[in-house]
Amino acid sequence: MDEAARDPIAIAVDEHRAFERLMADQLDASFRVAVAILGDRDEANDATQEAFIAAWRQMPGLRDPAKAVSWLQRITINASISRLRRRARDRKANEIVGRLAPDRLPDDEAIIRRESLRTALWQLKPEHRLVVFLRYYEDLTVEQISRRIGIREGTVKSRLHYGLERLRQAYDGDLEQTR
Amino acid sequence: MTTEFEREIRAAFAETIPARADPALAASIRVQMAETPVVRHATGPLFRRSGRSVSFLAAVFAAVVMAIVAAPLIGQLRPPTPSANPGQVVGASPSPNASTRPAPGTIPLHPNMFGDVSILQVRLVTDTVGWVATSTGLYRTADDGKTWTEVRVWPKTPAAATSVDLIDADSAYVGAGTRVAVTHDGGASWSEATLAGESTGSLGYGPILTFRTPLIGAATFESTDPAQPVRLRVFETTDGGRTWVDRGTSALPDGEPKLAPIDGQVLSLNEGKADNKPFNDRLWLSTDGGLTWKHRTFPIDTASPAGVLKWVAGAPWIGENGQIVLPISNGDRSSIYESGDDGQSWRLIDDRAQPTQGNFHGDFAVQLRSATDWVLAARDGSEIWSTTDGGGDWRLVTGQAPIWRLSPSWASQDHAWAVHDCARNSLMPHGPDSWCDGTDLASVLFETTDGGRTWRPIGG
Numbered sequence: 001m002d003e004a005a006r007d008p009i010a011i012a013v014d015e016h017r018a019f020e021r022l023m024a025d026q027l028d029a030s031f032r033v034a035v036a037i038l039g040d041r042d043e044a045n046d047a048t049q050e051a052f053i054a055a056w057r058q059m060p061g062l063r064d065p066a067k068a069v070s071w072l073q074r075i076t077i078n079a080s081i082s083r084l085r086r087r088a089r090d091r092k093a094n095e096i097v098g099r100l101a102p103d104r105l106p107d108d109e110a111i112i113r114r115e116s117l118r119t120a121l122w123q124l125k126p127e128h129r130l131v132v133f134l135r136y137y138e139d140l141t142v143e144q145i146s147r148r149i150g151i152r153e154g155t156v157k158s159r160l161h162y163g164l165e166r167l168r169q170a171y172d173g174d175l176e177q178t179r
Numbered sequence: 180m181t182t183e184f185e186r187e188i189r190a191a192f193a194e195t196i197p198a199r200a201d202p203a204l205a206a207s208i209r210v211q212m213a214e215t216p217v218v219r220h221a222t223g224p225l226f227r228r229s230g231r232s233v234s235f236l237a238a239v240f241a242a243v244v245m246a247i248v249a250a251p252l253i254g255q256l257r258p259p260t261p262s263a264n265p266g267q268v269v270g271a272s273p274s275p276n277a278s279t280r281p282a283p284g285t286i287p288l289h290p291n292m293f294g295d296v297s298i299l300q301v302r303l304v305t306d307t308v309g310w311v312a313t314s315t316g317l318y319r320t321a322d323d324g325k326t327w328t329e330v331r332v333w334p335k336t337p338a339a340a341t342s343v344d345l346i347d348a349d350s351a352y353v354g355a356g357t358r359v360a361v362t363h364d365g366g367a368s369w370s371e372a373t374l375a376g377e378s379t380g381s382l383g384y385g386p387i388l389t390f391r392t393p394l395i396g397a398a399t400f401e402s403t404d405p406a407q408p409v410r411l412r413v414f415e416t417t418d419g420g421r422t423w424v425d426r427g428t429s430a431l432p433d434g435e436p437k438l439a440p441i442d443g444q445v446l447s448l449n450e451g452k453a454d455n456k457p458f459n460d461r462l463w464l465s466t467d468g469g470l471t472w473k474h475r476t477f478p479i480d481t482a483s484p485a486g487v488l489k490w491v492a493g494a495p496w497i498g499e500n501g502q503i504v505l506p507i508s509n510g511d512r513s514s515i516y517e518s519g520d521d522g523q524s525w526r527l528i529d530d531r532a533q534p535t536q537g538n539f540h541g542d543f544a545v546q547l548r549s550a551t552d553w554v555l556a557a558r559d560g561s562e563i564w565s566t567t568d569g570g571g572d573w574r575l576v577t578g579q580a581p582i583w584r585l586s587p588s589w590a591s592q593d594h595a596w597a598v599h600d601c602a603r604n605s606l607m608p609h610g611p612d613s614w615c616d617g618t619d620l621a622s623v624l625f626e627t628t629d630g631g632r633t634w635r636p637i638g639g
Contacts, residue, residue: 019212023205031200041197045204052208118191136185137192167188 019056022068027052029138030076036133037080037126047083051076070148077130077149084126113171120170128163131156286318286327292638293318294620298598301624302345303590308365310345311624317343317353319366324626324637330366342386350393352420354386359398361420374398374414374423382412389468394419397426397468411469432463432472460485462505462522466497475503475522482514482530483507493545504553506545508533513543513555515570528570531555534562544586554589556631563631565592576630581614593630596637599623 030051034044055075121129134140134148142160146153286292296313303309311318316332331353342354353360360371375382382400390396395417402410413426462475479485492508501521507514512532516525533542534557543555543564551569556562560580566573574592587595600622601615614623614636625634 023208027205027208028199031204032196032198035196036192039195041201045201048200048204049208049211053211056208056212114187114191114194117187118195121188121191122195132188133192133196136188137196168184171184171187 019059022055022072023052026069026072030072032138033073033076033130033133034080036137037077037130038084039122043083044080047080048076050083051079054079070150073148074150081126117167117171120167123170124163124166128159128166131159132163132167135160286329288325288327288638292327293622293624294618294638296621297600298622298624300343300345301588301596301598303588303594303596304345304348305590306594308348309588309590309596310351312343312345314621317351317366321365324624328366330362331360331369342388344388344390344396346390346393350419352388352390352396354388354398357382357386359386359388359420359423363393363419370421372420372423375412375425383410385412386414387468389466391466396420397470398423399468401469413468413470415468415470426468426470429470431469432474462491464495464497464503464522473521475518478505478507478514478516478525478527480525480527482512482527483509483516492542494547496547496550498550502550504528504547504550506547508542510542513545515545515553517569529555529566529573531564533557534559546587546589548589552592554587554592554595556585556587556595558585560585560631560634565589565630567592574630576632578627578632578634580625580627580631580634581612582625582634587627587631594628595626595631597625597627597634599625 027048031044031048034047034051035041038044038047051072055072058075121132124132130149131145134145135142140148142153142156145151145156293311293313296315298311298313300312301309307323308321309319309324311320311327314333317330318327319330320327330351333355344352344354346352349365350361350363351366357374358371359374360369362369374386383402385400386398387401388396388398396415398414398416400412402412409431411429411431413429414423415426416423460477460479462477463472464475465472477483477489483489487509489507489509491505492513493506495506496502496504498504501519503518503522505516505518505522505525507516510533512530514527514531515529517528518525531543543557546554546556548554552567553565553570555564560578560582563576563578564573565576580597582597582599584600585597587597589595599614601612601618601620614620624637626637627634
């Protein structure tokens, strides 16, 4: 028997320390992903917490520590999407726009563009918003996104394309309407 | 090249997505970690031992970190007092306006009284008096669970108070960060002392509470820097927690890395080996919170061969004049040894194969109630062995406990409490669970009064 495997106290302590490191490195990123999907900070808090606890429970099943980050992100994404599914779709859209839209009316062109884009961003399908977020906010490449969330590169590209197209329409269209 | 459109996308995200998570989130996760076991499929070694040390360590770790991170947020902890030097009395006697407070009123037993919270620890002291420490507070009964008194409520962050030592019918200690609260009147009043002005971060894991008597004991913190040898910071009280003396730091003997706090009056260094070295069969026990360590040798004979894995499998019983009763396990067999010369030589009292159970190896939950009064309970409740004459005669009760990983607290050979943890049970492969399936229960408290033949839930 592998000696390390026969040393439960050390395993437990090592796991705890490793998990603390993982949390220190990835908590913020996971939280951002959850917000990007859910559009709600409170719910993102809950989803991130749920994801980390699920990861903690399942940590011994993680065979390859090098994959811990993508493993954790997938758990976070799954937890966030599960929460999203529990929400009524119409209600969700209203809540998101209601919570994240500005209180005041835009008063110049730059603000109009930004607010239009923001509104459109939160009206995207969550899976589209996620890849846009990872590409343009987290600066990941298509290949990195593919590995990170476990979908094919072609799927990443198509989601990016669809998401950007909708954002561009909203961005330009709203601007046209205000002119 | 980044376009203006892409910059706008980034800006839109940046305006609505915080760069950093709420600081309380990490603290909240740690609280749950302390109460959440990791899942080990099949029968990993963690589940072949008592598991108590591991969960305790995790709870203490979470408590310490929790206290560091969450204390400023929740405003529960007092401002730090000036740092103390070794030898200095760092605690303070309770003042009337310190933290002594009357206990809340009596709570009649009601169905699933503890079902909504995780039960962290139970202690049935006598046939009538018992304690239940949950994730929200500490409860005491004086009528075998018919009525309860909520004697202490934790701060909003439950793991900040998970270090609990339930001594006897009257005395209990609760550690939270650098503070230790104590009652000697069954929770009617409490006094608190702050052990050090330093943050728990500088002190490490802890406090690990070990008490030889209701009045004499230690609160120990273990350093957590994996790059440095383990150091212990020990605070000692001899007046029941009214004052504490900082005994300074100590090292583990010979760089042995595995401190294994065991419920009760001793700390042990487990398994007779150091990491990545052959088993050296050395046994170290400390009765002063790790300040000093006395070298003993693990019992060695055919039931416990030299050079193989074995560990302390329950709280040893340490008496006067060098008497020690020591339960050990090697994963397949559980043995009890006795020494009359402070661990220099050992006599095998009992040795039995651990029952094989469906989903995990079946060790015994060993409770040494005195020098001669012992109970060994198979984790599935199928066998309860007990003796009241130091192993001269053994009584076997066969039963079937509806409890996952039975770990009872025995007040007598016949009377015990045990916790069925619904959350943990849900993580393991198992059959239908009539107590938990389809409910939101976190835990169910069970009682036996026939030596473990039958179990019934307290509260219906």
